[in-house]
Amino acid sequence: MNGFDLIRSAIGNSLRSKTRTVLTVIAIFIGAFTLTLTSGVGTGINDYIDSTLSSIGASDVMSVTKTPADAQNDGPVEYDPDSSTVESDRPAGGDIEAITSTDLDTLAAVPGVLSVEPAVSVRADFVQYDGGTRYQSAIGELVPGMSLELAAGEQPDASASDDQIAIPQSFVEPLGFADDADAIGKTLTIGITDAQGTQSTIDATIVGVSEPGLVGGTSAAPNTALLDALHQTQSVGLTEKAAQTYASATVRFDPDATDAQIATLKADLKAAGYDGVTVEDQIGSFKTVIDAIILVLNGFAVIALLAAGFGIVNTLLMSVQERTREIGLMKAMGMSGGRVFGLFTIEAVFIGFLGSAIGVVIGMLAGTLANSVLSGGLLSALPGLSLVAFDPVSLGVIVLTVMGIAFLAGTIPALRAARQDPITSLRYE
Amino acid sequence: MPVPILAARDVRKSYGRGPTRFDALKGVSLDIVEGESIAIVGKSGSGKSTLMHLLALLDQPSSGVVELNGRDAAGLRGSNLNTTRNQTFGFVFQQFFLTPGASVLDNVTLPLKIAGVRGAERRRRGMAALAQLELADKAKNKATDLSGGQKQRVVIARALVNDPSVIFADEPTGNLDTATGAVVEDILFDLNRSTGITLIIVTHDEELAARCDRRVYIRDGLVVDEATSAHHDAHRGHGAHAGAAEQPADGDGEVAA
Numbered sequence: 001m002n003g004f005d006l007i008r009s010a011i012g013n014s015l016r017s018k019t020r021t022v023l024t025v026i027a028i029f030i031g032a033f034t035l036t037l038t039s040g041v042g043t044g045i046n047d048y049i050d051s052t053l054s055s056i057g058a059s060d061v062m063s064v065t066k067t068p069a070d071a072q073n074d075g076p077v078e079y080d081p082d083s084s085t086v087e088s089d090r091p092a093g094g095d096i097e098a099i100t101s102t103d104l105d106t107l108a109a110v111p112g113v114l115s116v117e118p119a120v121s122v123r124a125d126f127v128q129y130d131g132g133t134r135y136q137s138a139i140g141e142l143v144p145g146m147s148l149e150l151a152a153g154e155q156p157d158a159s160a161s162d163d164q165i166a167i168p169q170s171f172v173e174p175l176g177f178a179d180d181a182d183a184i185g186k187t188l189t190i191g192i193t194d195a196q197g198t199q200s201t202i203d204a205t206i207v208g209v210s211e212p213g214l215v216g217g218t219s220a221a222p223n224t225a226l227l228d229a230l231h232q233t234q235s236v237g238l239t240e241k242a243a244q245t246y247a248s249a250t251v252r253f254d255p256d257a258t259d260a261q262i263a264t265l266k267a268d269l270k271a272a273g274y275d276g277v278t279v280e281d282q283i284g285s286f287k288t289v290i291d292a293i294i295l296v297l298n299g300f301a302v303i304a305l306l307a308a309g310f311g312i313v314n315t316l317l318m319s320v321q322e323r324t325r326e327i328g329l330m331k332a333m334g335m336s337g338g339r340v341f342g343l344f345t346i347e348a349v350f351i352g353f354l355g356s357a358i359g360v361v362i363g364m365l366a367g368t369l370a371n372s373v374l375s376g377g378l379l380s381a382l383p384g385l386s387l388v389a390f391d392p393v394s395l396g397v398i399v400l401t402v403m404g405i406a407f408l409a410g411t412i413p414a415l416r417a418a419r420q421d422p423i424t425s426l427r428y429e
Numbered sequence: 430m431p432v433p434i435l436a437a438r439d440v441r442k443s444y445g446r447g448p449t450r451f452d453a454l455k456g457v458s459l460d461i462v463e464g465e466s467i468a469i470v471g472k473s474g475s476g477k478s479t480l481m482h483l484l485a486l487l488d489q490p491s492s493g494v495v496e497l498n499g500r501d502a503a504g505l506r507g508s509n510l511n512t513t514r515n516q517t518f519g520f521v522f523q524q525f526f527l528t529p530g531a532s533v534l535d536n537v538t539l540p541l542k543i544a545g546v547r548g549a550e551r552r553r554r555g556m557a558a559l560a561q562l563e564l565a566d567k568a569k570n571k572a573t574d575l576s577g578g579q580k581q582r583v584v585i586a587r588a589l590v591n592d593p594s595v596i597f598a599d600e601p602t603g604n605l606d607t608a609t610g611a612v613v614e615d616i617l618f619d620l621n622r623s624t625g626i627t628l629i630i631v632t633h634d635e636e637l638a639a640r641c642d643r644r645v646y647i648r649d650g651l652v653v654d655e656a657t658s659a660h661h662d663a664h665r666g667h668g669a670h671a672g673a674a675e676q677p678a679d680g681d682g683e684v685a686a
Binding site: 003004005009012016325326328329330332333334335336339422423426 | 482486487488507508510511512513514515516520522524528529530539540542543544545547548649
């Protein structure tokens with residue numbers, strides 16, 4: 001029997017007892033369907049985190065703060081009148097020691113550091129368009145290399161000399177624009193108060209509209225020129241020393257740096273008295289939790305598949321029993337045990353393929369449906385998040401894994417069939 | 430004396446060990462010449478089926494030798510044995526052993542499928558075998574939808590499809606009524622006469638056995654009697670003469686192939 005006939009006969013045999021095959025296929029389908037959805041959710045959420053990551057910061061950037069003197073000790077830190085503190089806008093925050101120009105020089109000397117820039121933080125009073133209603137808005141910091149998830153327009157140009165800004169999508173209508181595209185090219189007025197309490201305004205061109213994201217995206221993103229202008233205005237009236245203290249500094253390192261090199265850099269910074277945190281560090285913990293949850297869910301799906309595997313064993317054992325005489329006849333006619341083994345394992349693999357292929361396809365349909373329902377309802381606050389996303393490689397892995405399990409399950413009945421003695425089989429009534 | 434196509438030399442076969450040991454065959458010797466029809470006659474439990482299984486190379490004797498064309502068949506193993514079974518023998522069973530859901534044609538071409546013959550060729554030879562048994566119009570029917578006599582004709586077509594040199598028929602008419610059984614018998618003996626195919630019939634039916642050239646009686650694992658039919662001998666002598674022009678040289682070549 002050649003390979004083609006063997007596969008055809010195996011498929012034909014699996015369809016002979018339809019009810020039994022259908023029931024087994026359903027068992028596998030349930031496992032494959034679950035696995036498709038859980039891995040889809042994993043892919044979806046991790047994709048979302050990845051795209052959010054690139055919108056909050058470039059991958060070759062580390063945010064550096066000064067390590068409080070006795071950070072290693074538990075308990076309260078002694079007051080030091082010489083050290084000044086600034087209020088941090090970092091979520092993990094609290095008050096931290098300020099970074100001064102001396103610190104910037106120290107940081108620049110740390111090996112592996114390509115450049116150091118102070119993290120300028122500005123607080124705008126309001127934003128306004130065309131004399132309309134004034135709204136409070138946070139002003140974010142755009143590090144070169146960072147990209148926003150844009151709904152319209154383009155990224156603020158870091159190297160441009162004119163003042164550019166990207167506004168969050170949620171500001172488009174309140175500010176009085178017809179839609180996202182309408183806002184592009186318009187002039188936004190930003191109100192800011194300096195250290196002396198004088199309020200002044202700065203105009204900037206809206207170049208982009210950003211989609212809200214998990215972390216960033218709720219603040220307006222200025223380009224470097226605008227940020228400097230805002231900072232200068234805000235610093236009017238401050239002493240030179242006060243104007244040059246920052247909550248944190250941004251350190252750039254080699255974009256190709258390996259994890260080990262980044263770890264070395266962090267250790268070097270630590271030795272110099274600074275804490276370095278990459279964007280991955282801030283977001284990485286999210287991914288760890290999500291990966292763990294997905295792993296547990298996948299575990300359940302695999303248990304379902306193992307149960308389905310025993311279903312295959314059962315189905316094929318019945319099949320071998322029923323076809324005892326047929327097997328005996330084929331062996332009497334010169335069919336080798338190896339071919340008989342092949343016939344039954346191919347049947348098992350085919351059943352596994354049917355169940356997993358249907359499971360994956362229905363799983364994808366269900367995931368797509370869930371996405372459209374959830375994005376309009378439960379998850380509408382997180383646009384850009386598609387809860388279930390499908391990656392062809394992992395779907396292929398699911399189908400192949402199920403076929404592998406089916407093959408293993410099929411070997412038990414197939415071995416029994418292959419070892420059958422033709423005479424005993426033909427006597428079987 | 431030509432080399433017998435199949436021969437048993439003091440063949441013994443026992444099952445089990447110690448006190449449960451059962452001797453199915455206790456030393457049987459038998460020569461089967463190419464082109465003859467032979468009946469192995471005995472009651473159930475006499476060892477006649479065991480002898481057939483040994484001759485058909487489905488089983489190996491506990492002692493003694495089974496020879497195929499003068500060569501010890503014990504030397505055949507693995508794929509050689511499978512190829513020999515596939516190309517040398519055809520089987521006709523009392524219980525038909527047709528695959529119920531499959532079409533008549535698929536049932537008939539099963540030996541060709543096992544041999545690895547391609548689809549179109551398989552179909553052509555299957556249809557030729559069915560036409561020979563006047564069943565060409567039933568090719569697409571399901572095997573289960575046929576009458577008993579038709580089923581047994583399908584089984585004969587299946588036994589013929591790979592052009593074997595020997596057909597083993599185990600109680601070929603056991604499940605058929607007298608009239609249908611007679612038709613099936615006629616087909617088998619016609620084949621034996623017209624194509625020179627060797628026919629080995631295992632039966633307890635004296636009437637069927639009487640139609641064979643030769644009868645070997647088996648009881649309790651031993652050959653108790655042998656008889657050659659005078660009528661058939663004369664007839665066969667006739668046939669042998671008629672076939673002599675085409676058979677002898679051809680016969681050896683065919684078996685070796």
